[in-house]
Amino acid sequence: MKKLEEYVRSIPDFPEKGIIFRDITTVIQDPEGFQLAIRSMMEKLENINFDLVIGLDARGFIFGSAIAYALGKGFVPCRKKGKLPCETVCATYELEYGTAEIELHKDSIAAGQKVVIIDDLIATGGTVEACAKLVEDLGGTVEKIVFLLELAGLHGRDKLAKYDIDSVITYEGK
Numbered sequence: 001m002k003k004l005e006e007y008v009r010s011i012p013d014f015p016e017k018g019i020i021f022r023d024i025t026t027v028i029q030d031p032e033g034f035q036l037a038i039r040s041m042m043e044k045l046e047n048i049n050f051d052l053v054i055g056l057d058a059r060g061f062i063f064g065s066a067i068a069y070a071l072g073k074g075f076v077p078c079r080k081k082g083k084l085p086c087e088t089v090c091a092t093y094e095l096e097y098g099t100a101e102i103e104l105h106k107d108s109i110a111a112g113q114k115v116v117i118i119d120d121l122i123a124t125g126g127t128v129e130a131c132a133k134l135v136e137d138l139g140g141t142v143e144k145i146v147f148l149l150e151l152a153g154l155h156g157r158d159k160l161a162k163y164d165i166d167s168v169i170t171y172e173g174k
Contacts (some may be wrong), residue, residue: 027148
């Protein structure tokens with residue numbers, strides 16, 4: 001069986017010169033690669049007591065919903081602003097040029113619920129930091145955050161220092 005890293009496609013100079021884009025579509029389109037990714041992420045949750053899985057819009061949905069299903073947990077989508085139909089709570093986070101907003105349904109997390117946050121990639125950490133703040137604003141606790149890939153050169157882990165974080169694959173660059 002191939003190692004998970006072998007399923008990730010690296011695309012040089014995308015979206016701009018000097019950047020290596022780490023493409024996970026080659027992981028999820030291959031049945032063995034997708035299963036290996038889900039198993040590897042679930043291993044990071046061993047011995048973690050939690051009630052819900054939150055997946056970030058949009059690739060976090062792919063991994064988060066599969067993990068929630070496999071572990072018999074509920075799944076909560078954390079969406080870009082304007083995509084959820086009921087009353088929401090919203091958090092703003094920084095982008096390279098400007099800001100963006102993410103939302104959770106106001107009734108998606110009950111006070112005292114324990115959650116894990118799942119996403120495909122940690123770069124600067126801003127999106128996940130905003131999601132974690134929303135969880136806490138609703139009275140939940142973030143028990144763990146798991147990423148498939150980490151771009152360590154962007155120091156996103158520093159922004160999330162107060163949380164228990166794990167990544168399956170770490171790339172030292174950006």
